[in-house]
Amino acid sequence: MPQPYIEHVNLTVSDPGRMAALLNRLFDWHVRWEGPARDDGRVIHVGDERTYLAVYTPAGGADADIFAKGRPLNHIGILVDDLDDIERRVTEAGLVPFAHADYDPGRRFYFLDFDGTEFEIVSYA
Structure with missing residues (x-):
């Protein structure tokens, strides 16, 4: 079996399109996939061919309190x-x-x- 690695991290954001554009700009990544997600939300997978960040927001947007530093990330x-x-x-x-x-x-x-x-x-x- 190949060595395990982190394939993706799913991160809640206030605006997945804005975050995807930032990640593309900073790291020369690309959108691998985007579409509907749980709770009628939207998700964009941004990364390279091996790993990515899934940037997600639920329908109606994310509650501001989830963005408190270190909660839990x-x-x-x-x-x-x-x-x-x-x-x-x-x-x-x-x-x-x-x-x-x-x-x-x-x-x-x-x-x-x-x-x-x-x-x-x-x-x-």
């Missing part, structure tokens, strides 16, 4: 080759990089998306 880590390029893209998207660090095993920074979900961008290059 602390952050999503994305591994990249060119940390500086991704930081530039994050800034160009109107988001603010923070908590820059350089320690083993690599360099990193964080940003909050439009809903306040935290992303860690890391490079081992």
Whole structure:
């Protein structure tokens, strides 16, 4: 059996189209699929051929209280080759990089998306 890996993470967002566009812009990913989801919601699968984020919103939108930091998700880590390029893209998207660090095993920074979900961008290059 091949080594198990995380195929996808399903993340509730306030606007799946806006989030899909951000992920495409930052990471050069693409929409793998989109359509109806549970509770009459909408979901878009954004990623590459192996892994993706499913960005979902229920019908009528998501309750704002679910976006409280760390409830229960602390952050999503994305591994990249060119940390500086991704930081530039994050800034160009109107988001603010923070908590820059350089320690083993690599360099990193964080940003909050439009809903306040935290992303860690890391490079081992």
